[in-house]
Amino acid sequence: MAGCSFSMLVLLIAALALASRAQLCPDFYDHVCPEALPAIKAVVERAVAREPRMGASLLRLHFHDCFVNGCDGSILLDDAPGFTGEKTAKPNLNSVRGFDVVDEIKNAVNEACHGNVVSCADILAIAARDSVAALGGPPYMVLLGRRDSRTASLNDANNDIPPPVFNFSQLLSNFRSHGLDLKDLVVLSGGHTIGLARCTSFRDRLYNETNIDRGFASILRNYCPTSGGDDNLASLDATPARFDTAYFNGLLHGRGLLHSDQQLFKRGQGVSDGLVSFYSANPYAFWADFAVSMLKMGNISPLTGNRGEIRMNCRKAN
């Protein structure tokens, strides 16, 4: 049987409190399939070695899953009779990626476990963790035992995932509506220490904003003209394949790529300026706090017990 034993005493107090509330635990698959986590890690490491950006894409999938009706694997569902899925929602369309790697993971895990025991929602949480580690970030514990939704919502994806045009107070209230706080907002935005964004996500910032480094803007304008080139890519920080503090350091110098990134640091005038400076100078604090905030994000309304299902194929309900 998959389940949580009570060998959780070794956990951080915070983790314990979260775990008991959401009924997730670190050892959920330890008895039913001890091969599961190593199998996932192997596929993630191979995928990231093939293409470092995939680590960023897998991290983002978990975020976009959790922010829409909880971490329930809904983002992975293709459109089906009865609902239009989340893949074509504005924040996801032509943007989220990694679905093939998730399929690859699911197949590897079903094989390693001789059956369908690991949920797609848990696969996203584990793949995000392994991706961060593969790009030089902190190892951290994930809690497990989520089950998969049978449905997805295009509207909820459009409404619940924050867009890059949001100002600081909009970002903060979006995070609060997900049970996350100011510190989580800053720390989790640090996920932008890896990966890329399309011109269409940052064009207005290059041409219309003042809280931006002029040299930085002028270089990027070459790759992101006022019209055309919508899908041209730029790095979210100076080291897009390394999980470091370059993201925060960039913000200090007006080199946040997205409007929403730079909202977190406003040259001494912003509410979270102090946190950005702090993380920029303290990589280990960023790592430790990232682990805690990821745990919180991973605990957003999971389906547990006999709610939901373990999907056989992450793209469709059983």
Ligand code: HEM
């Ligand atoms: C705070 C609000 C956030 C906003 C407004 C936001 C917005 C965006 C946008 C617009 C992109 C580029 C999409 C594109 O152009 O195709 C992006 C990429 C990314 N985001 Fe966020 N994001 C936020 C928070 C987060 C969080 C919490 C995480 C994870 C902890 C995250 C992880 C990523 C990653 C890793 C990428 C790069 C993906 C890739 O290269 O495939 N973001 N985000």
Ligand SMILES: *[C@@H]1O[C@H](CO)[C@@H](O)[C@H](O)[C@H]1NC(C)=O
């Ligand atoms: C942020 O955006 C909202 C919605 O457009 C607006 O009402 C609010 O005044 C803005 N806040 C700041 C500080 O600009």
Ligand SMILES: *[C@@H]1O[C@H](CO)[C@@H](O)[C@H](O)[C@H]1NC(C)=O
């Ligand atoms: C910049 O602002 C102007 C005036 O508000 C607007 O017309 C334009 O669409 C914005 N974006 C760009 C890329 O110029």
